[in-house]
Amino acid sequence: MEFVPRGAWFGRAAALACCLLTAEVDLASADVLDDISKKGVIRIGLFQDFPPFASLGADFKVQGYDTEIADKIAQAVGAKAELVGITGQNRIPYLAEGKVDMLLSIGYSDERAKVVTFTDPYAPYYISVMGPSELDVKGAVDLKGKTIAVNRGTLEDTEATKIAPEGADIQRYNDYNGVISAFLSGQAQLMVVGNDVGATILAKNPTIKPVEKFQLLTSPSHMGVKLGETRLRDELNKVIAGMKKDGSLNELALKWLKQPLPKDF
């Protein structure tokens, strides 16, 4: 058996570790933005059943706020947009494994920031109390004696339950359909929904038009890129800033979300 001094083993191990490390660094620094330009395609992950951000239109094409954003991004990076349908469960693995280059409609959390690099927010997303304009409701105290429809077990339900004063009648339905039906038929005076659901109702031009009374929670949508892909992130931030500046982002909000961008956006 060959005699190998301890120090040498250590040295070899260290060299190997270094190799592995640099290999990993090399992999991570292979720039996604370069790959996109090389292939001429940017793969964008979005929810395909999330109106009004993205959903199948009458012509069986996915359309919405997010698809228009995707087109803008594709234009900016000089590539073709390839829309990839994702789910809440698989989207972060898809991003990490490089099955998509970026994600749309992802809310910021510290936990996610450990695995995803976030851009600036590009779309408002919030939960609000909605009701007909003639109903005077400005804050939680005004909910007393009112009937309020929510989708049971959602964030809207728990938030409304938290702020509701004694004497507020929270009606819990199984799904958004129940909530919307209760509101439109006048069975509930108010409803607590996300601005996505609110916009979907408004898009149908109902006889009772829901108006936002006050917001409960806000968590704007960001874009996400693979952790550390700062060049792509900066490029995306430029797109967002440009759209804010020329007013096209506000137009998108009016078109799809039926509300102008919030003032602080």
Added chain:
Amino acid sequence: MGYEFDFDAIADNLGLLLHGAGVTLALTAVAAVCGIALSIAGAATSRWGAGWARSGVTAYVELIRNTPFIVQLFFIFFGLPSLGLRLGAVQAAVLAMTVNLTAYGIEIVRAGIEAVPAGQREAGLALGLRPFVVFFKIILPQALANIYPALVSQIIITMLESAVVSQIAVTDLTHVADFIQSRTYRAFETYFAITLVYLLMAVSLRWLFERAGRRLFTGRR
């Protein structure tokens, strides 16, 4: 097995569950009383009523017995407000349950009436009793005695089917269970508990009705 059972979620929400069970029983009680009264009226109409009234009863029975209960409930709760009739969730639930029970009840009571021999009515009339008295004092008691078990079953079915009213946010037993489940994520424990409660309610109701039946109808059969 990877799942750890934890019935604390049930213990913590016992008050809610009792409230839910109370609502279910109250809804059933009101629907049963109204439903049976209407069933008797409907059955009498379909037996002796005018031609148009008989067709009306038949149409009603066929319409309700051939459509799902949840559709009837949604029509009353979500649909009728468009026609200007807005009922609260509890009122809509009671109405839907009554309407549904009545349709089945009419057929049951009618079968009971038809099983009473025609001679009973003829004898009553021959004694100079008014048709009204003949019906309530002679025919109906015998008719009800004939179909009492079927009627009890129908009431219990109505109670069990009333779980559907949780869909229009009536806080019945099922709605309470859904609520607890959505807060604690203890699906097995929650639904296991209400299964037991429903079972207990159904079995005790049947037992009570049976005892009451023995009292009500002794000597008549």
